[in-house]
Amino acid sequence: MTNPPATSPDRRPGGRTARIRAQVLDAVRAELAEGGPSALTMEGVAKRAGVHRATVYRRWRDVGGLLVDLIDAAGELDWQPPDTGSLCGDLTALNQEIQESLVVRPSFAVALMAASFHFDRAARAQTRLWTDRYAQCEILVERAVERGELPARHTDARALLIAATAPVYHQVVLLRAEFDPHLPRRAAEMAVLAAEAGAFTARRPEGV
Amino acid sequence: MTNPPATSPDRRPGGRTARIRAQVLDAVRAELAEGGPSALTMEGVAKRAGVHRATVYRRWRDVGGLLVDLIDAAGELDWQPPDTGSLCGDLTALNQEIQESLVVRPSFAVALMAASFHFDRAARAQTRLWTDRYAQCEILVERAVERGELPARHTDARALLIAATAPVYHQVVLLRAEFDPHLPRRAAEMAVLAAEAGAFTARRPEGV
DNA sequence: AGCCAAGAGCGACAGGTGTCGCGTTAAGAT
DNA sequence: ATCTTAACGCGACACCTGTCGCTCTTGGCT
Numbered sequence A, B: 001m002t003n004p005p006a007t008s009p010d011r012r013p014g015g016r017t018a019r020i021r022a023q024v025l026d027a028v029r030a031e032l033a034e035g036g037p038s039a040l041t042m043e044g045v046a047k048r049a050g051v052h053r054a055t056v057y058r059r060w061r062d063v064g065g066l067l068v069d070l071i072d073a074a075g076e077l078d079w080q081p082p083d084t085g086s087l088c089g090d091l092t093a094l095n096q097e098i099q100e101s102l103v104v105r106p107s108f109a110v111a112l113m114a115a116s117f118h119f120d121r122a123a124r125a126q127t128r129l130w131t132d133r134y135a136q137c138e139i140l141v142e143r144a145v146e147r148g149e150l151p152a153r154h155t156d157a158r159a160l161l162i163a164a165t166a167p168v169y170h171q172v173v174l175l176r177a178e179f180d181p182h183l184p185r186r187a188a189e190m191a192v193l194a195a196e197a198g199a200f201t202a203r204r205p206e207g208v
Numbered sequence C: 001a002g003c004c005a006a007g008a009g010c011g012a013c014a015g016g017t018g019t020c021g022c023g024t025t026a027a028g029a030t
Numbered sequence D: 001a002t003c004t005t006a007a008c009g010c011g012a013c014a015c016c017t018g019t020c021g022c023t024c025t026t027g028g029c030t
Helices: A016-035 A042-049 A053-060 A063-073 A087-103 A108-116 A118-144 A155-174 A183-196 B013-034 B042-049 B053-060 B063-074 B087-104 B106-116 B120-147 B156-176 B183-196
Strands: none
Touching: A016 A042, A016 A063, A016 A087, A016 B013, A016 B087, A042 A063, A053 A063, A053 B063, A053 B120, A053 B183, A063 A087, A063 A108, A063 A118, A087 A108, A087 A118, A087 A183, A087 B063, A108 A118, A118 A155, A155 A183, A155 B120, A155 B183, A183 B013, A183 B053, A183 B156, B013 B053, B013 B063, B042 B053, B042 B063, B053 B063, B063 B106, B087 B106, B087 B120, B087 B156, B087 B183, B120 B156
16 A cells, blocks of 8 residues: 555654755655656656655655645645736736746656556546636635726636646647747736636527 | 658669558557556557557657657548538538547547657657648538538638637547537537628728 | 678576564653 | 654665677568
């Protein structure tokens, strides 16, 4: 099975344990920066961290575990959605953040995507990460409604957010297009126009 | 393309060579169907195909090579974009195809995405595949303009197509959401509304 | 029918991956 | 200060991955 969850009555998170965790996570970042997602290997991390392989295997199990822990450690919890004063500005800023996170090296987001195809835990961490992000961003839409930028009718915030951000992923990850500094704004504007046209408001409950 | 191009003056594409290729590609499909992208391994394919490992390595080099050849063999070349009589219908049909290709097992599209993070050739094959597809689909937009569904002003067909299809990838691959039969139509309608609002027409050449 | 080289089979090999048992160190509690 | 034991270090191991040199088979040609 996995590692002993919280079953063991007493554990030792401090001192050496914490130091080794820091060394290993630093090594993960370094390996990722040097060779990209495909260069992230258990042995490489252990060697760079100056830690025995067995230790890495025991605590993190596989590459997916390393990435999950790295993301936890990065403390994405205190992340806040942008607040620029307009829906289009917020979505543009959000898209810029996303584009940056996909293009920067090392890119945790890309590494996590790569790992998600091989390790279940990485896949679950990925869906959780993005689901949380979209949930946090729903406030952007609420604020836009309050400002009168969108009709007061109920708007599917999540669908709007996905429509605005998905093209960025699509271009960078799937199509591997060259970096386009205007893409975040264009995608945001597109989503806003669609929203203003009622694309994300509930339809009459006739068809479906 | 992949293997020694046309350098060698004489080659032997027939007989045993062709038979082994068929065996190997069948094995790839079977492995993919059984265990998904992460189960696709050179040794597994060789064993299932009843072929020596070295043969697979020599001819296909790596898992990416297998997938690239598989796609070539699938003859996606004679693929035709949908033609339902309306832009929204076309985009919906396109999205349904895409959704199906991502959900079906074995999913070559997902396997290729997974491999694209590890093998350059797979990445290039993927971008080429989708770039070609989008190029072929630009006719959908042209037909819509001819029908008067879109303003005659120049429309960025590629951007429209990406806006319409990206949410499907996003939901299925990144968010791993449950299968939503309405998603293809909703995403298509969203893109059409945005297009009608002029989201994909060239702006005044002031800002950029 | 016979030739010959492309291409498949074969086994050996180095290096990487993941697991295990056991001894040692040191975190946390008394 | 002392004790307990969680957690790390270590080396052995079995297995997997990718490559190489060689031999044997056989497709395509004369």
